[in-house]
Each structure stands twice: as C-alpha cells, then as structure tokens.
Amino acid sequence: MSAGLIPEGFDFTDPDVYAQRVPLAEFAELRRTAPVWWNAQRRGSAGYDDEGFWVVSRHADVKAVSLNHEVYSTWENTAIIRHSEGITRDQIDIQRIIMINTDPPQHSGLRRIVSRGFTPRALSSLKDALAERAERIVHAALEDGTGDFVADVACELPLQAIAELIGVPQEDRKKIFDWSNQMIAADDPEIEIDQMTASAELLGYAMALSEERKGCPKDDIVTKLVQADLDGRGLNSDEFGFFVLLLAVAGNETTRNAITHGMMAMLDNPEQWELYKAERPATAADEIVRWATPVVSFQRTAKVDTELNGQAIKAGDRVGIFYSSANYDESVFEAPERFDITRDPNPHLGFGGGGAHFCLGANLARMEIDLMFNAIAEHMPDITRAGAERRLRIGWINGIKEFPVNYGGTR
Numbered sequence: 126m127s128a129g130l131i132p133e134g135f136d137f138t139d140p141d142v143y144a145q146r147v148p149l150a151e152f153a154e155l156r157r158t159a160p161v162w163w164n165a166q167r168r169g170s171a172g173y174d175d176e177g178f179w180v181v182s183r184h185a186d187v188k189a190v191s192l193n194h195e196v197y198s199t200w201e202n203t204a205i206i207r208h209s210e211g212i213t214r215d216q217i218d219i220q221r222i223i224m225i226n227t228d229p230p231q232h233s234g235l236r237r238i239v240s241r242g243f244t245p246r247a248l249s250s251l252k253d254a255l256a257e258r259a260e261r262i263v264h265a266a267l268e269d270g271t272g273d274f275v276a277d278v279a280c281e282l283p284l285q286a287i288a289e290l291i292g293v294p295q296e297d298r299k300k301i302f303d304w305s306n307q308m309i310a311a312d313d314p315e316i317e318i319d320q321m322t323a324s325a326e327l328l329g330y331a332m333a334l335s336e337e338r339k340g341c342p343k344d345d346i347v348t349k350l351v352q353a354d355l356d357g358r359g360l361n362s363d364e365f366g367f368f369v370l371l372l373a374v375a376g377n378e379t380t381r382n383a384i385t386h387g388m389m390a391m392l393d394n395p396e397q398w399e400l401y402k403a404e405r406p407a408t409a410a411d412e413i414v415r416w417a418t419p420v421v422s423f424q425r426t427a428k429v430d431t432e433l434n435g436q437a438i439k440a441g442d443r444v445g446i447f448y449s450s451a452n453y454d455e456s457v458f459e460a461p462e463r464f465d466i467t468r469d470p471n472p473h474l475g476f477g478g479g480g481a482h483f484c485l486g487a488n489l490a491r492m493e494i495d496l497m498f499n500a501i502a503e504h505m506p507d508i509t510r511a512g513a514e515r516r517l518r519i520g521w522i523n524g525i526k527e528f529p530v531n532y533g534g535t536r
C-alpha cells in the first residue's frame with residue numbers, strides 16, 4: 126500500500142524526527158490510506174537481518190497484534206524497534222532474557238511470579254509512602270521558585286516507587302537512581318552515558334540483593350519473588366536481576382514522561398487545569414497517558430505467514446505497533462486532538478493493546494500520576510511555563526528532557 130503524503134525515505138523510528146515532534150499528521154495519513162505500511166530500512170541496520178518493518182497505525186489492528194501471541198513474538202527480535210546502528214545482533218540476543226522479550230509459555234511462568242509484587246494489596250501498601258514522597262518532591266521544588274520540572278518533579282516519584290516496590294534500602298537508592306538514569310535515553314548524544322556499565326552494575330546489585338534475601342528472608346517483595354510459593358518456584362537470582370533491569374527501564378522514563386506531558390497539557394489548556402484543581406477527576410490519569418503515549422511503539426515478529434487488515438505478512442516480518450497512532454484514532458476517540466481529563470470511556474492503548482505483555486505497572490503508574498498531580502494542585506496551583514521544553518532524541522519514546530517552569534510560590 127502506498128501513503129501519498131509520507132515523504133520518500135520517512136522512517137517512523139527515526140530519532141531525529143522524535144527530537145522535534147511525534148509525527149501525528151503522518152500517522153493520521155497512514156490510518157486513512159495505508160493502515161499497514163511498509164517502513165523501509167537499510168538491510169542490517171540495528172542488527173536486523175531485513176529491510177524494514179510494517180507500521181500498524183489503527184487502534185483495532187494494534188490490539189489484534191497485541192492479543193495474538195500465537196502469531197506475533199517478542200522473542201524473535203525483542204520488543205523495542207531499534208533505529209540506532211550502534212546495536213548489534215549479539216546485544217539484541219542478550220536482551221531476550223528479559224520478560225518482555227519472551228513468549229508464552231516461558232513468559233507466562235515468569236509473569237505469574239512477578240505479578241506477586243503488583244497485587245492490589247502490594248500497591249495499596251505503597252500508597253502512603255508514595256503520597257508523602259510526592260508532597261516532599263513538590264515542597265522541595267517550591268523552595269527553588271523556578272526550575273526544570275523534569276528533574277525537580279517528574280523523575281523523582283517513579284524512581285522512588287520502584288525502589289519502594291522492590292525494597293531497596295534507603296542508603297542504596299542514589300546508586301539505583303544513577304544507574305537507571307544512565308540506562309535510559311541512550312540515543313541522545315547530549316546525555317553522557319555508559320549504558321552497558323550501568324546495566325551491569327544494576328544487574329549485579331539486584332542479583333546480590335536476591336541472594337541476600339534467600340539467605341535471610343524479610344517481609345518484602347524481593348523475598349516474595351525469590352522464594353518458592355505453593356504453585357512452584359521463585360525467581361533465581363539471574364531472573365530477579367533482569368526483572369529489576371526491566372522495571373528500571375519500563376517504569377521510569379514512561380511515568381516521568383506521562384507526568385511531564387500531563388503538566389504541559391494542563392498549562393496549555395488552562396480550563397482543564399482549573400477543572401482538575403476543582404474536581405480532581407479520576408479519569409485524568411488515563412487521559413494523561415493517552416495524550417502523552419510515552420511509549421510510541423513496540424514491535425513483534427510474525428512466526429508464521431499471516432494477514433493483517435488485508436495485508437499479507439510473511440513469517441519473519443517485523444510488525445511495529447504504534448500506540449501513538451492508535452491513541453489518536455478518530456474512529457475510536459471523539460476529537461482525539463482535544464486534551465479532555467473527563468474523557469470516559471477512554472480505551473487508550475498507552476499501556477499496550479491487551480494480551481500477554483500488557484503493562485504490569487499500569488495501576489502503579491496511574492497511582493503515581495494521581496498522587497503527583499494531587500500534590501501539585503494542592504501546593505503549586507499557580508505553576509506556569511518559563512520557557513520551551515526540550516525533547517529527547519530517541520526513536521520509540523515521546524520524551525521530554527527539560528521543561529522550565531515557575532513554581533509560583535508557596536501555599
């Protein structure tokens with residue numbers, strides 16, 4: 126299929142595009158004219174032995190692919206569509222040990238164990254600690270008067286939440302934060318990183334933590350994950366280490382960007398900010414996630430020949446599912462370009478299209494967003510923009526690296 130308005134050579138994973146904007150107009154064109162569109166890439170780029178991938182842009186098709194793990198695998202080529210030429214096939218293969226890059230039945234076994242950490246009870250036991258953290262974050266920012274919302278406000282709670290969740294002792298948190306920060310946003314040349322070293326250090330730390338808990342159980346989530354329970358086994362220390370690595374990537378940058386985009390959207394739509402402050406609607410967090418769609422895309426690889434919305438897909442073809450497009454699909458969302466914190470229903474796919482890999486942290490993320498915006502509304506209701514935001518240069522995340530604001534004085 127051809128899509129007339131898409132410029133020759135346009136690549137929906139090009140970090141240079143996302144450094145400027147999410148290509149919403151191009152997605153709309155694809156949804157209209159070529160819902161399953163071939164995105165050509167140079168053979169062998171980013172370690173893939175192919176010449177491109179399919180861009181799936183409609184809500185219904187993103188769901189269909191996500192739900193069908195019999196046909197669509199994350200294990201074959203992992204879930205992230207790499208654009209950077211710096212990654213090799215070997216590095217991609219190593220990442221297949223991480224849960225998001227495994228297929229059922231291997232995935233189901235892992236998922237069953239790690240879900241022990243994300244039960245409603247486990248989350249509600251975090252709530253008070255996180256609410257207090259949110260308050261502290263806002264008060265510290267207020268003292269500065271002005272600053273960078275990303276560094277001062279948005280990035281802190283997601284890091285704390287993961288540390289809290291897995292029971293990292295307070296004295297080790299700074300190390301965990303630094304490693305996590307270094308591991309993400311690696312495509313941006315402005316961010317000096319040693320991604321490999323940071324991942325190895327975090328992995329080593331987590332493995333040691335799990336060994337320690339095996340020897341000396343505590344009433345915490347690490348112990349729950351590493352101990353065998355009634356239906357079988359716990360995570361071994363490699364599996365626990367890679368799970369912590371996955372959380373550091375999956376839970377940080379995503380939630381941080383949801384909070385930052387949410388704040389920008391509130392300030393750009395003052396009537397929504399006023400409404401939020403007055404009514405705090407429970408629907409706000411999901412609209413923030415739809416609006417921001419922090420994860421632009423993930424990919425699957427077809428295990429067998431198949432068909433999607435009339436397009437033949439061959440075994441071995443990569444299929445990109447573009448949540449950023451699905452969440453603006455006008456056949457599902459009324460006026461999708463409108464930020465509406467009372468939108469209900471809101472069947473967005475920001476946490477995935479359902480199915481085996483649906484975001485394990487969705488409820489935690491919703492809770493973090495709610496807690497953060499409640500604290501902001503309470504204590505810094507007069508926050509304003511103090512400059513233009515700066516975007517991350519990365520091909521699969523809708524990322525903001527800096528957002529200058531004036532916090533507006535103490536209340």
Ligand code: HEM
Nearest residue numbers: 224225375376379380383420476477482483484485486490
């Ligand atoms: C607004 C914030 C977040 C967004 C937008 C988001 C988005 C996503 C998406 C799109 C997926 C893939 C779904 C699929 O392939 O079907 C995913 C998976 C995952 N997310 Fe999140 N996420 C967020 C927050 C979190 C948090 C806070 C955590 C944990 C602390 C988390 C942990 C995970 C894990 C472990 C997976 C892999 C699940 C699996 O493979 O079974 N996420 N997330």
